[in-house]
Amino acid sequence: MREVRKAVEFLEGSDDICVIADIDADGVAGAATLREAFDVSEVLFPPGGMYGVPPDMMEEALRSHDLVVTVDLSPPAGCPEPDRVVIVDHHPPDGEPRAAAVVNPHVVPTLGDASASALAGMLAHLAGRRFRPWVSLVGAFGDNMARGPVFETLKGSVDPVYLRGGHGRLNLLQNVAAHVNAARRVMFDEGARIALEVISEAETPKDVLEDPELSRCRMEVRRETERLMSEAEVEDFGAGCGLATVASGFDVEGILALRLLDDEGMRLVAVYNETPKPCGYVKVSFRSDGSVDAGVVARELASELGGRGGGHREAAAVYFEPGPDVSEAFRRVVSRRPPKLDL
Structure with missing residues (x-):
């Protein structure tokens, strides 16, 4: 220590x-x-x-x-x-x-x-x-x-x-986390700034949940998530790993990946949002049931795409400049043999 x-x-x-x-x-x-x-x-x-x-x-x-x-x-x-x-x-x-x-x-x-x-x-x-x-x-x-x-x-x-x-x-506290995350999903660093001030002034979790701006963001995230869920199609790349491609101005890839992981019964789902973030980068989010190390997969994909990535066993992400063929890069990563990807 x-x-x-x-x-x-x-x-x-x-x-x-x-x-x-x-x-x-x-x-x-x-x-x-x-x-x-x-x-x-x-x-x-x-x-x-x-x-x-x-x-x-x-x-x-x-x-x-x-x-x-x-x-x-x-x-x-x-x-x-x-x-x-x-x-x-x-x-x-x-x-x-x-x-x-x-x-x-x-x-x-x-x-x-x-x-x-x-x-x-x-x-x-x-x-x-x-x-x-x-x-x-x-x-x-x-x-x-x-x-x-x-x-x-x-x-x-x-x-x-x-x-x-x-x-x-x-x-x-789970609801507070969802409110705070909704603000950054809609407004990125500006949303994080708003959430910081709200949570800093809150005496109890309910004070955060009653904030109108954070509540509005959470409703917008819910609507956008449902829209994308109705359109998303997961391509199976084998080994229980799949990839879906979406387009959204919101940062909802992680929510979608988790929902699709449950719906599709896969070991790992990646969601590629082809709409660039305000900083100019695009993002792939990963969610895993724990049998595949999402952080390892993210770092491997980042290497393929010339970007940056990482995370934990159950959740990870990759950020990179638009242009590369994400589907083919993901296919190459998934096709590699164990134990590197723990598949």
Whole structure:
């Protein structure tokens, strides 16, 4: 836990912190938790649906602030002054992370399974700072990672009513995660910014669920998802892996992949959205039943397409410039023999 102790020391010792967070519920909830607990001067989100931290954003943050903390993201390769960077992430790193402290279960295995927001809550808890534990668990539910020792510790400080679901109904924190994610699916980094302010001011999860802007985004996502579900066709590439191609201005590939995975009874479904994000990149999202490592498949496909990708065993994504034949690249990846893809 040396890395964790170092991270707490850096956070406590700085009065000018910049947080750069992913735009999903995990990143937003983690940023909100750190901003409440420590001296965070600024929160930044990668623009226009961009994958990872843009190098120019990282450089400007380091010029303007004493300490930069990346949440649910890692710094770009060749990051200047890594001794002023703390990483709070749960994705498998590309190579050995260079930072003053790295709080990541892949680097500190004793952390077990954990979302980035839960890791942020752990840091606030260890520092004895004020924070709302329920906020730090929103990302765990958003990333389907409501488990592990960090989650269980924080869960003990959360009103049990917030965790009560069942009978096909989402609990309050799952609904909050869906609201926050809907904002970024519709408005990308602008939506994440709105969600950050809403969740930062909320006294209870219901305050988030009653926000009109987030509620509007969630309704729009539902309508768009149903439209695309009625049109999507999954091509079977063998080994229980399929690919669907859609066109939407919303970032709903992950929702579609999960729905299609259930409907088609496959091991892994990839959804390629051929409509570019505002940043100019296009995206493929993956969902797996766990028998295929979606993160490995994503990294293999990213290599084929000249893009960037990664994720977890059950969920992953690839971002790349428009142009390559995604279907043929996916076919090549799936056709490779085990054990590389664990098929």
